[in-house]
Amino acid sequence: MGKGASGQSSARSASSSKGDTRPHASEGFLHSEEYRERPVCKDIEHNEELLRKQFEKCSDVIFRPFALLGVRKALLVYVDGLVDSKELEANILKPLTTAQGASAYGRDATLSSVEKYILPIANIEPIETLSRTVTLILRWQVLLFVDGEEKALALSISKWPQRTVTEPETEAVIRGPREGFTENVRTATALIRRRIHTPELKMESMQIGRLTQTQVVLCYIQGLIEDSVIKEVKQRLERIEIDSVLESGYIEELIEDTPWSPFPQIQNTEKPDIVTAFLLEGRFALLIDGTPFALIAPITLWGALASPEDYYERYLISTMIRWLRYTFALIALFLPALYVALTTFHQEFLPFSLLLSVAAARENTPYPAVVEALIMEFSFEAIREAGVRMPKAIGSAISIVGALVIGQAAVQAGIVSAPMVIVVSITGIASFTVPRFNFAIALRMLRFPIIVLAGLFGIFGILFSTICIVLHVCSLRSFGMPYTSPITPLSVQNLKDTLFRAPWWAMRQRPSQSNKANPTRQSTSTTPTHRIPGFKKQKEGSE
């Protein structure tokens, strides 16, 4: 492994020493040293020959020769399926081939006059080198070559089958916007730009992935986020050299602060309203083409237990539900371990009647409690995983098998005890109350070592693992922000959106841990003192 790592790093240093000018072998021969700087030739036949050679055996690359205004030889090259063929016919071929334009320019129609006067296309770019034309053909543009011209025109009329904006299934809400991102990064930027009307909303674009050239948009609001964070993100993104980026998970793993941690340090979401809210709190988002999932950072542990709905529902409800989630996150982590510890080491903790019930239920079970807990938790995870993967049509089959086999039959056959089934079910439900799926998975994974420790050492083992987890979580950082802030380090002012969700009129300041430059979110005009006539007077009168 050490050998492989060193080989990789030497290759990287070689490529960076040439200032990234060296083409990658996979980019085709037109990008090689010999052809790289070669301009578009005046002889259109020669251009066509080279391009045909480059796109050999590529049946979806279309070469469409025609006569420009009936006179000069011209050629369109594009990838079929990635351009809008209707627009190609109506707005490119039609004006260029019919006499409509010929009456004005006749034989003298040059490429620049075509660009300026004839083509009703918004996005046109003159290209000078052949290698660049190859790149642009692959980036869904139509390339127009004209005989005798040393330039080509890249016409952007890209269009391909797309999913419409729908409600994301992973982040369902009762109250709140139902929009979700799609696989197209432009949709994502549009949905965000539609919500924030300020030129300070920056969207810096970059391509990552040698083969996929995936567009990654770094999105932030200048003035709300500290420049050092943006600088750091850019540095981390620039460091990435990878073949492909197919999903946001690639980027997440390549830029997160602590790669070994089970806890996610970057949040992903499909919902534009979440991204917008985070941007306004002085965080940044990464929108990645090809996936509906955007990445948000920096985040905290408490953010993982918050749902967007917390901010849309009234604050009392939100606070209560937040506490419910905190409680159930702890249950998801500790309940099976606690059950194991209590039944194998600390029976004196159990009330008398419960002790009798548990003892009776465990009377005929073959395995010790710890083994039973591990088996049951393991089967539960299997059912959950099967539920995600299987076709929807047989969903009911799995639930019947799960409920009947794991629940009823296993207990009646005396293989597992009934209290264990109850514990596992409660734990399962508890782990689904955590709104962030990847955070819930972290809790589920940690549950297993805790069960083992509880089986070996009892409460002592649980405490030991708790201390380990707390130490680890406290040491985590997400882009410089302590993972547990604002509890540790304590920031009393920011607690208003942690342990409870303060009413909106009370959240006058942005969370200060992410932005110190521009702290004020709203004026005091909506606080009850200002809003309700006579409120102040009554208060003074009563005092």
Place this chain on the structure above:
Amino acid sequence: MANRIHRLGYASVIILSLFCTGCWDATEINELGIVVASGAELENPADPKSDVKAYVQVARPSQLAGGVTGGPSPSGNQKSFVLEEGTGPTAASAITTIQHRMSRRFFLRDRRVIIVGEAYARRGLSDLLDEMIRNPDARLRSYILVAHGTTPGKLLSLSYPLTRLPADAMVELEESHQAVTMNVVQFLKVLTGKGDPYAMGIHLLRSSVSNHGENFGLDDVAVFKKDRLVGWLNDRESKGFYWIQPQSKQLRRNSMAVSVPGGGWLTSQLVILNNVILPSWGKNGPRIMINLEVTDDILENMSRLKLDQPSDTKISERAIEREILGEIVSLLTVLKQKYHADIVGFGDLLFARYPRQWRTIETHWDQVFSRMPIQVHVKVHIVRSGLIGDSIFSKSKP
């Protein structure tokens, strides 16, 4: 590289050590014998030097849990507990001999009742109590009961029709506020204080209607002198004891029937009890004043009294006062003259108030107690006598 080997070494040591523990102290819950009650008596009640016979009542969870218990369970009218007995020179050693025979480890946390035989109690409970204090598994909240006119073995073998375990019934009886409670902690507290402990007696009820004719119930109060049983209070004296016990303030449903002047009976029920014991120290030594304020309501009026008339209410109040006073006086008489035991705790009150003077009488407190003047004042108020006034029978008769 070397660093990595080190790290690997540390990690493997930690991981391997996990599997070397062998689960210290681990006991599966179904390997426990859950002791719910225990008993102790002398093997030969006539001989105070004989061995102690101990009883252990162990719950059988499979018979107790309702619904699906997992696996086939032997159905039928089997008892929900197992009673085992063993002998040894002391109560603790007797229990150890039972443990040696049993397949399951005794789990003493939920031992809720300890029944001691009369003969054993007369010899003294010190060995039992010493074991209770030393054994970390034993909890000091177990109630102490004294078998009255029967043996612990007999009592512990009975099942109680209303509760799953007979021990539960005993606990419920103790906690029902119809008796005075005494658990190990309280017993030890009194023993190390200036007074003498007491405990409730438990006896067999011959009932013709339930449970094959046999049942158990709490009855009289057992009087101890230090850790030894010296005798019993009879029914009337026990009632007197309830009146002046501090914990009797919660004594509910304590109804009493009083015969009133002019014939007939009046049954009253306690609503509020306020009892204060005031110690004082005069020239002739300590004195005690007991002030009792009782608020009653009337359950039943089988007399000619018209309770909506203040004068008649007064008469009935006086009658109840006399009855209560009589009960208390008979209690104090028997304590002072027969048992010389201070189970009410006068000694503690005197010591708390007059610690210096207490030293002068500490050594001969029994004698001082026997001669000590005790004044008793009882005041009864009747509330809620009912709007119907006099008895309906007096109306029907012209």
